[in-house]
Amino acid sequence: MSAIEHTSITATPLHQRQRSNDRRGPGGTAVGPRGLIAISWIAPVLLVLVWEALARNGWLSPQILPAPSKVLATAVKLTLAGSLPHDLGVSLLRAAVGFTLGGGVGFALGTLVGFSRLAEAAIDRSVQMIRAIPFLALLPLVIVWFGVGEGQKIFLVSLGVAFPIYINTTLGIRQVDPKLLELGRVQGLSTALLIRRVILPGALPSILTGVRYALATAWLALVVAETIGAQAGLGFLAMDAREFLRTDVIVLTIVIYALIGVGADSLARALERRLLAWHPNYGAAR
Amino acid sequence: MTRPHPDQTDTGDAVTVTDLRRAYGTRTVIDALTLRIARGEFVALLGESGCGKTTLLRALAGLDPIQGGRIDAPGRPAVVFQEHRLLPWDTLWRNVALGLPPQGARERAAAALAEVGLGDRLDDWPRNLSGGQAQRVALARALVQEPELLLLDEPFAALDALTRIRMHGLVKELVARHRPGVLLVTHDVDEAIALADRILVMRSGVIAAEHHTDQAGDAPGLRRLLLAELGVRAGLAA
Numbered sequence: 001m002s003a004i005e006h007t008s009i010t011a012t013p014l015h016q017r018q019r020s021n022d023r024r025g026p027g028g029t030a031v032g033p034r035g036l037i038a039i040s041w042i043a044p045v046l047l048v049l050v051w052e053a054l055a056r057n058g059w060l061s062p063q064i065l066p067a068p069s070k071v072l073a074t075a076v077k078l079t080l081a082g083s084l085p086h087d088l089g090v091s092l093l094r095a096a097v098g099f100t101l102g103g104g105v106g107f108a109l110g111t112l113v114g115f116s117r118l119a120e121a122a123i124d125r126s127v128q129m130i131r132a133i134p135f136l137a138l139l140p141l142v143i144v145w146f147g148v149g150e151g152q153k154i155f156l157v158s159l160g161v162a163f164p165i166y167i168n169t170t171l172g173i174r175q176v177d178p179k180l181l182e183l184g185r186v187q188g189l190s191t192a193l194l195i196r197r198v199i200l201p202g203a204l205p206s207i208l209t210g211v212r213y214a215l216a217t218a219w220l221a222l223v224v225a226e227t228i229g230a231q232a233g234l235g236f237l238a239m240d241a242r243e244f245l246r247t248d249v250i251v252l253t254i255v256i257y258a259l260i261g262v263g264a265d266s267l268a269r270a271l272e273r274r275l276l277a278w279h280p281n282y283g284a285a286r
Numbered sequence: 287m288t289r290p291h292p293d294q295t296d297t298g299d300a301v302t303v304t305d306l307r308r309a310y311g312t313r314t315v316i317d318a319l320t321l322r323i324a325r326g327e328f329v330a331l332l333g334e335s336g337c338g339k340t341t342l343l344r345a346l347a348g349l350d351p352i353q354g355g356r357i358d359a360p361g362r363p364a365v366v367f368q369e370h371r372l373l374p375w376d377t378l379w380r381n382v383a384l385g386l387p388p389q390g391a392r393e394r395a396a397a398a399l400a401e402v403g404l405g406d407r408l409d410d411w412p413r414n415l416s417g418g419q420a421q422r423v424a425l426a427r428a429l430v431q432e433p434e435l436l437l438l439d440e441p442f443a444a445l446d447a448l449t450r451i452r453m454h455g456l457v458k459e460l461v462a463r464h465r466p467g468v469l470l471v472t473h474d475v476d477e478a479i480a481l482a483d484r485i486l487v488m489r490s491g492v493i494a495a496e497h498h499t500d501q502a503g504d505a506p507g508l509r510r511l512l513l514a515e516l517g518v519r520a521g522l523a524a
Contacts, residue, residue, distance in 0.1 A: 183371040186347060187385030187431070188362050197384065201375040278375040278411055 066248040098157025106162035110169025148229030160221035168210025172203030300467020307354030326465035330482035363435035364428035370420035372412040398430035418449035
């Protein structure tokens with residue numbers, strides 16, 4: 001799924017995580033970690049500057065690609081006019097509702113299948129078969145079912161979210177250390193307590209990985225769904241701008257999509273750091 | 287610290303096993319095994335790997351079903367495993383309090399942790415502990431349940447020699463104070479002699495020999511005898 005590639009783009013580089021660590025690693029250079037961060041920003045900044053220069057000198061037609069400064073100015077204008085915040089709000093609401101519904105269904109089914117071999121036998125094959133369909137291929141069918149209203153968008157987002165959550169929840173529950181389950185039994189825990197104190201915390205790292213993937217797919221699903229027959233939202237803004245060849249608005253929506261993708265990933269990462277503080281691979285340094 | 291009244295400790299049995307049979311499929315691992323452990327009594331179970339000693343312990347712990355005979359024990363036994371089995375996502379006191387009623391759990395866990403010398407680490411995480419410290423927490427978690435029967439499944443096997451000696455002292459002290467019946471499964475003859483009142487040697491699913499350490503008097507002699515019963519000649523063992 002192409003959405004997965006989104007996460008790798010935003011992955012924190014190793015040297016950024018080890019900011020406090022001043023030792024020179026293997027292949028060490030004379031540049032400190034701060035210097036490396038600075039260097040890593042040179043290329044992107046240079047790219048934007050070159051882009052700006054080309055656009056200003058007229059080498060790059062504004063209809064092909066407007067100058068970054070022009071995109072920024074458009075952002076300010078649309079924000080002041082109120083249309084950008086409104087469309088952004090509509091898109092975020094769709095993403096949130098779709099994520100909640102799809103995530104809820106995925107988590108519920110994943111938990112059921114994780115705990116019960118019977119549920120696995122009954123449910124899992126069907127889910128895996130549906131999962132084999134690239135969910136965006138369902139788009140025409142979804143439009144026939146729901147039209148091009150909110151239902152279609154929310155359904156598509158839910159569909160994209162449900163599978164990663166389902167798979168990672170099931171996997172997480174199955175991977176809980178059987179020795180800890182045994183210990184829970186020895187300590188006399190009831191089934192409910194065993195689930196709360198041992199199984200769910202043990203499955204949490206995997207579930208949160210599912211959440212991160214799901215955020216990326218949710219966003220991808222939304223972009224596609226909004227591009228088709230929306231009356232509001234970021235996708236509508238972009239398609240509307242296409243009618244009038246407003247490339248500045250189109251580029252602006254692309255940038256906003258990217259920023260929200262990065263934001264969602266940071267959110268998931270912060271959630272991991274907080275909920276998995278106990279975990280040596282996630283928690284902040286003690 | 288008040289020792290329990292004698293007629294509380296020495297009347298009851300911590301566990302009575304009668305004609306126990308335990309089999310995996312068609313392979314019988316334990317057959318017609320009978321065993322009594324009194325409250326306050328420390329019993330060590332010696333045997334080579336695969337002789338059925340851990341199988342016996344797991345049956346007593348209620349972790350595995352049995353195929354015949356009966357196990358009578360008042361209340362639920364507590365177990366300390368070879369690995370500490372602390373929940374990595376819970377702080378130390380929450381680990382110790384696992385399974386306690388929530389009312390007053392923190393106080394009881396704190397007292398138990400203090401007993402094993404970790405009273406100042408209540409809110410610390412398991413990953414910050416050494417192997418010996420983690421095993422001490424596991425011991426606190428078992429004893430806070432105030433079990434009548436304490437099952438120790440090679441709990442010191444993974445520790446270094448010095449830590450192991452310190453743990454022996456601690457366990458002896460704690461058992462003397464709480465007076466549960468203890469079954470220690472081990473393959474370490476010296477550990478059995480150092481800790482136990484009674485030593486059982488298990489071979490092919492039956493108890494092949496039994497020694498009372500207080501009657502033996504002569505520890506080197508007992509050691510040689512036990513090693514011989516385990517199939518190790520003294521000359522090789524030294």
